[in-house]
Amino acid sequence: MPLEGDIILDLSRMDRVLELDEDTMSVTVEPGMLLQDLQAYVEARGLFYPPDPGEKASSIGGNISTNAGGMRAVKYGVTRDYVRGLEVVLADGTVMQVGGKQVKDASGLSLKHLLIGLEGSSPSSQSACCALFPSPRPRSACLCRMPT
Ligand SMILES: Cc1cc2nc3c(=O)[nH]c(=O)nc-3n(C[C@H](O)[C@H](O)[C@H](O)COP(=O)(O)OP(=O)(O)OC[C@H]3O[C@@H](n4cnc5c(N)ncnc54)[C@H](O)[C@@H]3O)c2cc1C
Numbered sequence: 001m002p003l004e005g006d007i008i009l010d011l012s013r014m015d016r017v018l019e020l021d022e023d024t025m026s027v028t029v030e031p032g033m034l035l036q037d038l039q040a041y042v043e044a045r046g047l048f049y050p051p052d053p054g055e056k057a058s059s060i061g062g063n064i065s066t067n068a069g070g071m072r073a074v075k076y077g078v079t080r081d082y083v084r085g086l087e088v089v090l091a092d093g094t095v096m097q098v099g100g101k102q103v104k105d106a107s108g109l110s111l112k113h114l115l116i117g118l119e120g121s122s123p124s125s126q127s128a129c130c131a132l133f134p135s136p137r138p139r140s141a142c143l144c145r146m147p148t
Pocket residue numbers: 011031032052053054055057058059060061062063064065066067068069070071119120121122123124125126
């Protein structure tokens with residue numbers, strides 16, 4: 001809820017995929033992209049973005065800001081585990097890049113993890129690089145009861 005003097009940013013039109021990089025198994029998107037659209041985009045290419053909170057029409061920026069989980073978190077982890085890099089805008093307009101596309105990113109302070117899950121009390125993210133997996137093979141389960 002905005003209080004007096006607060007600024008509201010509507011990022012819903014920043015909803016594009018900026019880059020799909022299958023070499024690094026990552027996708028870079030704008031923060032207004034909806035989770036359901038990202039999932040559909042990668043699944044159409046045989047890839048898989050595991051974070052899956054119940055609200056599929058939530059935005060990737062919102063997922064990152066709330067570190068969203070969902071049922072798949074039991075097996076795969078939460079949004080934090082899939083954010084490789086962020087481009088954020090600080091309150092003074094400075095654009096800052098934290099992390100990147102690579103898996104190996106262990107030098108310096110891990111500011112990326114400080115920014116994930118800040119529930120809006122953070123700089124605004126303007127792009128996010130997320131890790132992908134190959135799509136899991138379809139599985140089915142069947143329960144058989146033996147006659148006694
Ligand atoms: C029906 C339903 C089911 C849900 N199920 C689950 C679940 O199973 N597991 C789970 O973990 N969560 C669940 N949630 C919570 C859900 O994950 C979050 O509400 C959602 O991720 C927030 O995304 P949003 O686009 O709605 O963000 P908003 O509500 O628009 O924003 C949420 C916060 O993020 C901030 N924010 C948004 N975008 C940015 C940005 N680009 N940069 C910086 N800050 C930003 C906002 O300022 C705000 O503080 C559920 C929610 C609903 C409504």
